[in-house]
Every structure is written in C-alpha cells, then in structure tokens.
Amino acid sequence: MKKFIVYILGILTAVSACQKGEINSLNTPVVGGIITDPTRSDLFNLVTGAESGMRNNVGTYLDGTGVIGREIYRLSGSEPRWTTDILGGGTKLLDNNTFYITNPWASRYQVMRQCFILLDAIKTTRNEVATDAQKKAFTGFAKTLIGYQLLLNINMTDSNGARIPVSDNKNLGPVITDPGVVLDSVLKFLEDGKTDLTGSEVIFPLSDGFAGFKTAEGLLRFNRAIAARVYLYRKNWTAALTALNESFFNLNGDFNIGVYHSFSTNGGDLPNPLFLPPNSTGEVRVAQPSFAADITPGDNRITKTAIRTATASGSGLSSNRDVVIWTSLNSPITIIRNEELILIYAEAKIQSNAFPDAIVALNRIRIGHNLPPYAGAATQAALITEMLRQRRYSLYMEGHRWIDVRRYHLLNTLPIDRAGDDIWARFPLPQSESNI
Incomplete structure (x- = not known):
C-alpha cells in the first residue's frame, strides 16, 4: 500500500458506522469536493482507501470469531474480555458497546461509505478522466466491496441484524433482523458489481493482495468467488x-x-495485526487444544500451529500450541x-x-x-x-x-472449556445502531 492511503482514509477515520450528515476531513476537502468533478487521482485514492480500509480491525474480527468458534484462545494481559465476555465466563455476557463488536462493525461500514462516495464521484467524472468502460470498473469494484463488507457484519450479528447500506447517509434504513434478507442484499450488490465489471477496463491501482486479479476479468472472478460463498449460506x-x-x-x-489483505512495515502502511512471535508472553494466540487432539495423524495442517517451549496459561485456560499461520508483520491475511x-x-x-x-x-x-x-x-x-x-x-x-x-x-458440538462458559450464537447489535 502507498502512503497516499491516508489521503482518503482521513475522511472516514472519525466516522461512526452509520453517522448522519456531512463528513468533514481534517486534512482533505469535504466529500462534496471529491464527488464534484473528481480527478483521476481522486478516484484512485478512493479505491486505494477502500481497499486499505478493509484491513482495519480484520484482526479483531478473526480473533472474535475464532475465540467464539473455539479455534483459539486469545490470552492478553491487557485485555481480559477475550477470555471473559467472548467465552461467556461465569456470568459474563457479550457487550454491545465494546471493541470486539464496535470496532470491526464500524470499520466495515466505513468502507461501505467510502465505496458510496466513489459511486457518487463516478457520476460526475468527465470522460477525459475515465471512459465509460473505465467508469464501470470503478463502480463494479465499489459494489463488490460493499457486498463483501456487509457480509462480514451480518456474519457477526446474524439475527440481531444489520442496516442495508445506502448512498444517502442522512436517510438510513431500519435494522433488518432477518439475516436472509441481508444476505440477499449482499448478493444484489455482488450481482450489480458483476454487471458493471463485465466488459469494463481497470485503470486503478490495487495492492499485491490482488495479484493476478487486478484486471476486470480478475475482479469479476473475485466477485463470483464471494458470491459463491453467499449462495452457499443461502x-x-x-x-x-x-x-x-x-x-x-x-x-x-x-x-x-x-x-488477500496485504500488509507491510513500510512507512504509511499497516503491519499484520495477527502476527505474534512464537513463544510470546503477555499477548498470546494459541490453538484451542481440540485442534490438535482431533486432527488425523499425518494431516499436514497441524503446521498451522507450533508447539511452544512453555505452555501458555491464563484464566483457567491453557494450550501448548501457538498459531503460526502468519509468520511476520508482512504476512498477508486471506480474503x-x-x-x-x-x-x-x-x-x-x-x-x-x-x-x-x-x-x-x-x-x-x-x-x-x-x-x-x-x-x-x-x-x-x-x-x-x-x-x-x-x-x-x-x-x-x-x-x-x-x-x-x-x-x-x-x-x-463446540467444546466448553470451563464450567459456566457459553457458546454464543451471534454478537449483539452495536449500541451505536440503537442510538440512531
């Protein structure tokens, strides 16, 4: 990712998932200035900011679903809620105003909002800036990302619902509590993205996470892959x-x-948020013991974990296997x-x-x-x-x-690790959604 990702992300960093009204930036023009007669650089920055924004809090999303799904223990000296709330320890419940739901939730809607800004910008883009075929690539990419980001949020909240994103941020629709309806909306964005990408021409830059998929044909194949996942859910x-x-x-x-999501330690970019050095203490991500206990002998997927020199323990939980899927701060994360x-x-x-x-x-x-x-x-x-x-x-x-x-x-069928723990079926709807 280039340093210029900050240009557009500055518009959205302080924006809540469903904030109403005009969005002002501390270091860029207001949205109205971007969507009126945008330059090619403006459009490129919107695309790059949207791709970069998809990475924000992806680590929290995967840790949250991984802990609830009993894939890992997330032992943290600074954040006990990984082993209390998310495992339902004792009388603990999931909180609707806490980082493990509010942060990934808001990040996904921020990307959706940015994609709608891109869609609005394309409407006023001069043909000297982008041809009709090139405009279709921008809109197809934006609609594909909107569908994908909405999918991640409804994955978290399920029947607690989500709002269908709309272009007019001042007139938000209701929370839809039927996950099937939300998934059908995901599919609508993806199908519309497919239509736009077909016969389009890509001129905008993408990170190496999209290596092999940076053309219109490649983005169309990516769109269809995400659609296959959603059709499976339906x-x-x-x-x-x-x-x-x-x-x-x-x-x-x-x-x-x-x-993939691409990460690096280059200035202005983001490092992989899931990498922890093997045998770490204080901040630890270890496999739930059933991962190794249940695996068939000889299965080489055991190498997604590695035996620690000393068992990691905390809050009545222990494991002797680190998760080693991500081997450095530069490792990509799968989409x-x-x-x-x-x-x-x-x-x-x-x-x-x-x-x-x-x-x-x-x-x-x-x-x-x-x-x-x-x-x-x-x-x-x-x-x-x-x-x-x-x-x-x-x-x-x-x-x-x-x-x-x-x-x-x-x-x-998921294992209960401690007496009094719970298996949660869904995250609560963030409190911020109830305050709108």
Whole structure:
C-alpha cells in the first residue's frame, strides 16, 4: 500500500458506522469536493482507501470469531474480555458497546461509505478522466466491496441484524433482523458489481493482495468467488455452482491462489495485526487444544500451529500450541482462496446429492494434506460431517468455523472449556445502531 492511503482514509477515520450528515476531513476537502468533478487521482485514492480500509480491525474480527468458534484462545494481559465476555465466563455476557463488536462493525461500514462516495464521484467524472468502460470498473469494484463488507457484519450479528447500506447517509434504513434478507442484499450488490465489471477496463491501482486479479476479468472472478460463498449460506446450491464456474475455482489448482489483505512495515502502511512471535508472553494466540487432539495423524495442517517451549496459561485456560499461520508483520491475511472454493463445490455437490463429485473434491483436499482418500459412507449425513471436518482444518482461523457450525445447527458440538462458559450464537447489535 502507498502512503497516499491516508489521503482518503482521513475522511472516514472519525466516522461512526452509520453517522448522519456531512463528513468533514481534517486534512482533505469535504466529500462534496471529491464527488464534484473528481480527478483521476481522486478516484484512485478512493479505491486505494477502500481497499486499505478493509484491513482495519480484520484482526479483531478473526480473533472474535475464532475465540467464539473455539479455534483459539486469545490470552492478553491487557485485555481480559477475550477470555471473559467472548467465552461467556461465569456470568459474563457479550457487550454491545465494546471493541470486539464496535470496532470491526464500524470499520466495515466505513468502507461501505467510502465505496458510496466513489459511486457518487463516478457520476460526475468527465470522460477525459475515465471512459465509460473505465467508469464501470470503478463502480463494479465499489459494489463488490460493499457486498463483501456487509457480509462480514451480518456474519457477526446474524439475527440481531444489520442496516442495508445506502448512498444517502442522512436517510438510513431500519435494522433488518432477518439475516436472509441481508444476505440477499449482499448478493444484489455482488450481482450489480458483476454487471458493471463485465466488459469494463481497470485503470486503478490495487495492492499485491490482488495479484493476478487486478484486471476486470480478475475482479469479476473475485466477485463470483464471494458470491459463491453467499449462495452457499443461502442454500442455493445451483447458484453457488454457477458462481464457482465464473470464479477462479480450480479443482486441481493451487489451494492458495486467491485474494488477500496485504500488509507491510513500510512507512504509511499497516503491519499484520495477527502476527505474534512464537513463544510470546503477555499477548498470546494459541490453538484451542481440540485442534490438535482431533486432527488425523499425518494431516499436514497441524503446521498451522507450533508447539511452544512453555505452555501458555491464563484464566483457567491453557494450550501448548501457538498459531503460526502468519509468520511476520508482512504476512498477508486471506480474503478468499481456491481451497475454500473447492470446499464450496464439495458442499454444493453433497447438498445436490451428487456424491461422487463431492467425494472427488473432498479427496482433493485430503490427498493435498497428506491424508488417504475418503473411505466413509456415501451418504449425505456422512459427507456433510466429512466436509465440515475438512473446512475446520483447511480454513482454520479464516473466519469460517463458527459460522459453519451455526448454519448447520451444531453450536452445541463446540467444546466448553470451563464450567459456566457459553457458546454464543451471534454478537449483539452495536449500541451505536440503537442510538440512531
């Protein structure tokens, strides 16, 4: 990321998720100045700011879903709520006005707001600045990001609801408590993004997290990959398979081909917020013990964790395995990659009763991780269990485990670590939404 990400992010850093009224910046023109006859540099900065903003509080999102989903323990000398509120310790409840919901929630709506500013700016963009085909790429990218960011928020709150983002920030709609309705809105943004990206021309810069996906064709394949995930959540198996065929899904391809959040320690950029050196003390992220206890011997996904020199303990919890997915402050964080798409294909095929196709996909995952081919029953129930197991290990700490067990009504299968702990089904709606 370039240092100029600060140019546009300055507009939004002090903005709440759903703040009404004009947004003023301390170091840039007001929004009205940006959306009236923007320059190409203005448009580029809006795109770069939106991409950069997607990274804000992504670590909090993944830690929160990872702790609730019993993938990790987040032991912190400075923040006990990782082991109290989020695990439901004793009488503790999730707080609707605390960092673990308010920070990622607001960050996602800030990106959506920035994308709407970009959409408004394109309406007044002169043809000398961008051709019609180039304008379509800007709007297609903005709509794709709006859909993706809204998806992350409804993943957190589920039936506690979310607001459908709108261009007019002074006239916000109601909180929608039916997650299906919100997911359908996500799909509408994605489908509109697909329409705009088709036949467009990309001229704006993107980070190396989008390496291989910086063209209109690449962004369209990214859009379709996210859509496949959402169609899966909506149990529209046919549409999920169609979206996969339009994405970068490759049954025999590299598991790690995909789109990522890019980080670095360069001046003006952001370091990876999830990296902690192995064997750290004070601030520790360790695997919940069942990760290693339940894994099949020989499964090479065990290397997503590493044995510590000394067991980490705190608040009645202990683990001897660090999470080592991110190996430095420069490591990328996954948005979506081919391994997830293979598992989406497997799930859609299972639910469509196309068991031989599903088994081929599951075996692609198993053999790719040093396991023998699947030898269980060729029934829907058995294959769903196998698919969820492979998702657990393949997509470890990528933000899926908690959502997977919730959508299959299996929250009660997650381990309870201490007497009196709870498994939460959803985060509360942030208090700020109730104050509007």
